[in-house]
Amino acid sequence: DAGVTQSPTHLIKTRGQHVTLRCSPISGHKSVSWYQQVLGQGPQFIFQYYEKEERGRGNFPDRFSARQFPNYSSELNVNALLLGDSALYLCASSLGGQGQFFGPGTRLTVL
Amino acid sequence: GIQVEQSPPDLILQEGANSTLRCNFSDSVNNLQWFHQNPWGQLINLFYIPSGTKQNGRLSATTVATERYSLLYISSSQTTDSGVYFCAVGPGGGNKLTFGTGTQLKVEL
Numbered sequence: 001d002a003g004v005t006q007s008p009t010h011l012i013k014t015r016g017q018h019v020t021l022r023c024s025p026i027s028g029h030k031s032v033s034w035y036q037q038v039l040g041q042g043p044q045f046i047f048q049y050y051e052k053e054e055r056g057r058g059n060f061p062d063r064f065s066a067r068q069f070p071n072y073s074s075e076l077n078v079n080a081l082l083l084g085d086s087a088l089y090l091c092a093s094s095l096g097g098q099g100q101f102f103g104p105g106t107r108l109t110v111l
Numbered sequence: 112g113i114q115v116e117q118s119p120p121d122l123i124l125q126e127g128a129n130s131t132l133r134c135n136f137s138d139s140v141n142n143l144q145w146f147h148q149n150p151w152g153q154l155i156n157l158f159y160i161p162s163g164t165k166q167n168g169r170l171s172a173t174t175v176a177t178e179r180y181s182l183l184y185i186s187s188s189q190t191t192d193s194g195v196y197f198c199a200v201g202p203g204g205g206n207k208l209t210f211g212t213g214t215q216l217k218v219e220l
Contacts (some may be wrong), residue, residue: 033207037152042197042210056207088152092208099144099159100208105152 002027004093004103012109013081021076021106025093031055032074033100034066035090043090049074078108086110113138117198117211124188124218132183132214134198142201143174144208145183149194157183157196188218 005024013019025032031050035043048056049068063079072093078085086109092100114137124130136143145157158165158172160181165172169188174181185192195215199208 035208042199042213043154043208045207045209048207058207090152090154099142099156101156102146102154107152 004091004101006089006091006103006106008106009104010107010109012111014111015081015083017081017110019078019081019108021078021089021091021108022073023076023091023093023103024073025091026095026101029093029095029101030072031094031096032068032072033092033094034074034076035092035102036060037088037090037105038084038086046076081110083110113140113200113209115198115200115209115211117196117214119214120212121215122217124216126188126190126218126220128188128218129184129186130188130216132185132196132198132216134181134183134200134211136179136181136198136200139176139179140200140202142199142206142208143176143181144199145172145181146197146199147192147194148197148213154197185216188216190218190220192216193218 033048034046037043045058047066052068068074088105090105091103094100116135146154162176171184195213199210201208
């Protein structure tokens, strides 16, 4: 079975722009979570979605938003990009009771 | 929120050596996972171990939930074991994970 997939792999944007990152969970997984990992730190929780409903939100500004689609795939949107948004963005899916499984990530660079 | 501390922060081993990585957490949890992050950023699942002991080849892990710590054992280390090892904890299987600061492991020939 395919693992969690994310697109794009890499992305370069300039300050003030908007970005959309995409994630497809493992088949059968209904929960998707997003994490931000800046260089030298562990991943930080941004959002969790389950059955298209937001179930958790981390300490991120309103410029960050997300949604989950009927096929359980998800998008993370970031508006008004700042230099500090440069990071690896990780998506994880879970079925419950077996932990979370992570995709390869999208590396975002904001210039 | 819950605090997660990992030790040591950095570790250098000769190939073939054994090591123990530690994860302490500040509150009771229902989910504890160990990950290996490779140089390309991929988080590879090692163990889902909210309690008890598990083994997978040269790796094993033990979580003592009542004492709020977990240990990851690496035996007969290989250069491919190099990378960052993260412990992450959470309230349940599909909910928010809080990650530790990681242990940077380098295995040398």
